[in-house]
Amino acid sequence: MTKITVNGREIDADPKKPLIAACHENGIDVPMYCYHPGLRPVGSCRICQVEVKQGDAPARVVASCRTPVAEGMIVNTDSPKAHDVRRECLEFLLKNHPLDCPICDKAGECDLQDYSFAEGQTKGRTHEPRRKLEKRKSLGDVIVLDEERCILCSRCVRFFEDVTKKPQLTVADLGSRSVISTFLDKPLKGNYQGNIADICPVGALTLKRFRFQARVWNLSKHLSTCAECSRGCSVTAEVLRGGDTKRFRPRFNPKVNQWWMCDTGRFAFAHVNAADRAVALRRTADGLEACDLDAALSAAASALRGKSNVAVVLSPFATNEEAAAAKALAARLGAKTCFVSPAPNALKDDFLHTGDPCPNRRGLTDLGFAGLAAAEVAGAIAGAGAVVLAGERVVELLGAERVAALTGTRVVLFDTHCVDAAALDACIGVPVHVEKDGHWTNVEGHLGRLTIARGAPRGVRALDENLKRLSELVSPAGAKA
Amino acid sequence: MVIVRRKELSLRERLYLPEIARGLSITFRKLFEKPITRQYPEEPLPKDEVTRGQPRLVVKDDGNIACVSCGMCEIACPAYAITIDGGETDRPIEREPKKFEIDMLRCILCGFCEEACPKDAIFMSDELELADYSRAALIYDLEKLKRPKSALQKRIDYVYRLNNRWRKSSSTS
Numbered sequence: 319m320t321k322i323t324v325n326g327r328e329i330d331a332d333p334k335k336p337l338i339a340a341c342h343e344n345g346i347d348v349p350m351y352c353y354h355p356g357l358r359p360v361g362s363c364r365i366c367q368v369e370v371k372q373g374d375a376p377a378r379v380v381a382s383c384r385t386p387v388a389e390g391m392i393v394n395t396d397s398p399k400a401h402d403v404r405r406e407c408l409e410f411l412l413k414n415h416p417l418d419c420p421i422c423d424k425a426g427e428c429d430l431q432d433y434s435f436a437e438g439q440t441k442g443r444t445h446e447p448r449r450k451l452e453k454r455k456s457l458g459d460v461i462v463l464d465e466e467r468c469i470l471c472s473r474c475v476r477f478f479e480d481v482t483k484k485p486q487l488t489v490a491d492l493g494s495r496s497v498i499s500t501f502l503d504k505p506l507k508g509n510y511q512g513n514i515a516d517i518c519p520v521g522a523l524t525l526k527r528f529r530f531q532a533r534v535w536n537l538s539k540h541l542s543t544c545a546e547c548s549r550g551c552s553v554t555a556e557v558l559r560g561g562d563t564k565r566f567r568p569r570f571n572p573k574v575n576q577w578w579m580c581d582t583g584r585f586a587f588a589h590v591n592a593a594d595r596a597v598a599l600r601r602t603a604d605g606l607e608a609c610d611l612d613a614a615l616s617a618a619a620s621a622l623r624g625k626s627n628v629a630v631v632l633s634p635f636a637t638n639e640e641a642a643a644a645k646a647l648a649a650r651l652g653a654k655t656c657f658v659s660p661a662p663n664a665l666k667d668d669f670l671h672t673g674d675p676c677p678n679r680r681g682l683t684d685l686g687f688a689g690l691a692a693a694e695v696a697g698a699i700a701g702a703g704a705v706v707l708a709g710e711r712v713v714e715l716l717g718a719e720r721v722a723a724l725t726g727t728r729v730v731l732f733d734t735h736c737v738d739a740a741a742l743d744a745c746i747g748v749p750v751h752v753e754k755d756g757h758w759t760n761v762e763g764h765l766g767r768l769t770i771a772r773g774a775p776r777g778v779r780a781l782d783e784n785l786k787r788l789s790e791l792v793s794p795a796g797a798k799a
Numbered sequence: 800m801v802i803v804r805r806k807e808l809s810l811r812e813r814l815y816l817p818e819i820a821r822g823l824s825i826t827f828r829k830l831f832e833k834p835i836t837r838q839y840p841e842e843p844l845p846k847d848e849v850t851r852g853q854p855r856l857v858v859k860d861d862g863n864i865a866c867v868s869c870g871m872c873e874i875a876c877p878a879y880a881i882t883i884d885g886g887e888t889d890r891p892i893e894r895e896p897k898k899f900e901i902d903m904l905r906c907i908l909c910g911f912c913e914e915a916c917p918k919d920a921i922f923m924s925d926e927l928e929l930a931d932y933s934r935a936a937l938i939y940d941l942e943k944l945k946r947p948k949s950a951l952q953k954r955i956d957y958v959y960r961l962n963n964r965w966r967k968s969s970s971t972s
Contacts (some may be wrong), residue, residue: 418868420917422895530894533870560820725876786903 322391331387338366338382343394348370348395349350349404349433351411352421352471353383356577357480360384360403363471364407365433367596369394369465369760375697387432401437408438414494415448415520424521426534426648449494449585457487460512460581461523465497474498474514481578482510482669496615497581498522507618509671510585516567517577527585528565531556541569544583545764546636548663548674551575551583551761553750555771561751561773570578573764580671589711590750596736597777599745606742610775614744615784616707618730619791621743623726625703631675631695633709633733634676635758636781637768641685643679643782644708647789653706656698657682658715659689672761677751681759706788708781710731710750729783730788732781749774756782800815829947838920851910854901855924857955865920865943868896872912872921874879880905881912899944903929903937913958922951922958 319330320454322337324609326347336359341348344621361384370385371377371392382393394400412434419425438503451465470489472776475498478486486506490499500506515523536580537556542550544566552571558564568579599606608615616713624626632641633659641657648655659676662708666673679689690698695716699705705727712767713733720727724741731737736745752771811817837844846852854872857865868885886897912921924946931937948955 420871421867421892425869508805530868530887532885533873535874536870 320387320389320391321389322389322393324393325396330594333387333477335385335387337380337385337387337391337393340387341368341382341393346395348382349429349437351384351429351469352473354473354577355532357473357476357517358489359779360472360476363411363469365404367400367403367407367630369397374377381614383710386497397412404433405437408434409443409520411469412438413444414443415469416448416467417508418622421530422467422521423524423529423534423611424467429519430520440647447591451497456505456526456577457500457523458507458511460526461515463498463508463525464522464524464530467520468498470496470498471519472498473517473519474481474600477510477514478653481513482508484508487514498666502545503587508664509580509582509665509667510669511790513568513578513786514583523566525584532564533765534697537564538558538771540752541751542566542768542771543677544586545677546580546583547587547672548676548761549574549672550677550758550764550766551579551670552766553579554581556750557772560772563587571764574760574762574766575670578670580665580667580669582665582671592734592750595734595775595778596745597747598776599736601743606736607747611746611784615791616747616786618744618788621730622651622704622706622788622792625651627703629702629705630655630684631705631707631712633707633712633715634656634658634680634689635711636677636682636709636749638678638681638701638752639681639687640755640780640782640785641687641711643789644706645685645687645783646784647706650789650793651706654698654702655687656690656695657687657709658692658695658712660715661691670675674761677760677766680761680763681757684759692716692720696723699724704728704730705799706730706732708748710734710748712733713737730749732784746784747775747778748784749778753778755781806826808825811950827882828876829849830863836867844927848944848953850925850927851908851923852925853903853908853919853923853929854910854912854928854944855908855926855951856899856941856944857920857922857948858945859948862939863890864895865918866896866899867892867918867920868899869894869917871915871917875911875915877909877911896941899941904934919955922954924951924954 322331329344338348338353348366350366351361353366358550361381364381367379368382369377370380391417417712430570439669448562452784453464455463457463475487484519487498489496503729515525524537537558538555539556542555545555552569552574554569555563556565566584568575568577570577572759598611598614600609600614628651630644630653632644649795661677665671720736722739726742728743729741731745732748733752751768753774756768758766859865868883870883873881873883880902882900883896884898885894888895910923915924
């Protein structure tokens, strides 16, 4: 560790990291555009300049992202000279930046906006017209580039060079005509394109799927975990006015996904935002009818009571808490347990995606649930007296036709959507993963936290709570089944 | 505690009739003067450029809405009356509102939306009447809010004059 002084405070800095990282890690704010902790520093934007005094030499202003820390360095991030230099940099960055914040998706979380308010001038001094470039340039299926807004920080270029190791972007042309471009104008490829919209410090790179969908200050942000593979990337679920989840964004987690996530997880809204959610249904003489939760639970209990050869089948999306409740229920019923384990998909890569679409495989396996393919599960439950299917998307993964084909078996379903099956006695709604608290264990054993980003539909309670109540109803505590 | 002493009445006052005659004389005199009350629905209120009625959205002369759904009025609204969902358009401005709702029951006609708008797209019209049979019908949508620019021109000119100190030219064309 190297000792340096920043703004009169002595701090221990990692000599392998640049000065700006030392400042940030110690809670000292230094503005940055081109620097990103996950990328190689290039020092192109110059907004991170601070005043540094070393030894007897007079203090000079240096770019803190390209300056290694040195013993005894005296740094001042707040000196009038540093502020002056940064303000001049901002003036040049803003010279050709269109002031279209009202239509820009980045407005509200834009670094250029923030530092302009903090340090910039209130009035521009140029009279020349601003540079006109392409406003809506499509870079593949995921990203739209607005060349006018780009400040050429080259974070996106370096993302493909440093992180995915497959360079796809470059700064084309020279001087004031420089623009970000793909090689030969080919569309971007790969499953990690969305990240460049996250790291873009301005609104130059935006997501096609999120374009103009919401103002970012209207989104409430909640920590969550990606459901698309067993990596379990830490994400933020961003919900618009308590309704639809509008985007998933990676959340820094040094042990799992650093700053990144794949596009499959980023755009996994289809299930999360699905409409027509089941709340509570039970079978009566005229078929399935909606009822209240208590009635559905007691219908479920009477379907299970006294049955021999019962099976509890979990969805791979079940949290550890739900799995524990399911295990307790299975113990009361003397039931077999397993979870539906979908086949690995072709999305596996050497970066984040594991190809295993089962976010809690490790957690469920640790709790003693065996992962069986859908066909195996169907074989295992075929002769059972009763079966409890529990967890979001369990029917979808098992195959609705397999559930419909069950005869002689009574089915109790806990899922987001009901299924039309003669064997079904009760269906009770469950929250999707952005609507519940809990944990998933990822493939390496790290716990991923889920929090309630939005309320579940009215009447839908947590699955573990419902499973606990069901075990009470099936065989009250004390009475041995 | 206040002690109120009853006024000693004079004989003339105690006689009662002269005072009645005096009162009625005022009443009859007023019958021939110009009335100061207004027969409201039949006789509308005077409307001026300073009248701050319900907010309305400007439709520019080329037929397009001036609003780009930036959400500034939504965030400025102290009564949370405005809800906007944006979307993409092929026009050069790229963005336009897909849903723009003002809950007129919530709107307090404060004019903050007009002040917040960076695109000169929302102005306080001179429309003040608000009545309907259901609450849902008083949540005005895009179609109910759109007004041609000419209908709001007086107010637009007034706001420009008012803000002339810091704003010289129009961004609404």
